[in-house]
Amino acid sequence: MTAVQLTKTKMQQGVWQGIITQNGTDTPQIDVSHQKNSIADVSITHDSAANHWVLSVPIPKEAIADGVQTLIIRDTAADVDIGHITLLAGEVLGDDIRAEIDLLRAELDMLKRAFRRHCLETM
Structure with missing residues (x-):
């Protein structure tokens, strides 16, 4: 059995490409x-000069959604x-990310206050 490794190279004009070794x-x-x-x-072509395979995946229109x-x-x-x-799109996504960032900021502020209080108490 061979070990297959995939490395992304680019996504352009609706086609994702990667290298398989x-x-x-x-x-x-x-x-x-x-x-x-x-x-x-989906296509796989051999690049004999570089001794690897090029994987090309056309992104289907069904996968383009909020x-x-x-x-x-x-x-x-x-x-x-x-x-x-992974494809990310739409207004719904923007709201989700902003809400998550707000929660992370609030948690970070809480941890900073607790850490500072701990440092003052242990001195």
Whole structure:
């Protein structure tokens, strides 16, 4: 069994690309899915000069929606996840992130006050 590693290179014009390296010479067996549905038109091409494989994943229009969408990249030969593509979009997301940041700031302020109080009490 070969160890497959995936490294993201870029996402441009709706196509995500990554580099797959592995110990063997066989074509990697890769499946990309969104909400448990396989993505069509995923391509894997060998770059013999660099001795790696180039994975190209066209982002399906179903995956472009408000909130967080995740595409899972799996090595089907080893039956393991080797990566993922996360898409973030929409107004709903902006509100969620702002609320989370506000909560984190409040918690950080509380910890700072408690730490300062602890330092004063132990001196």
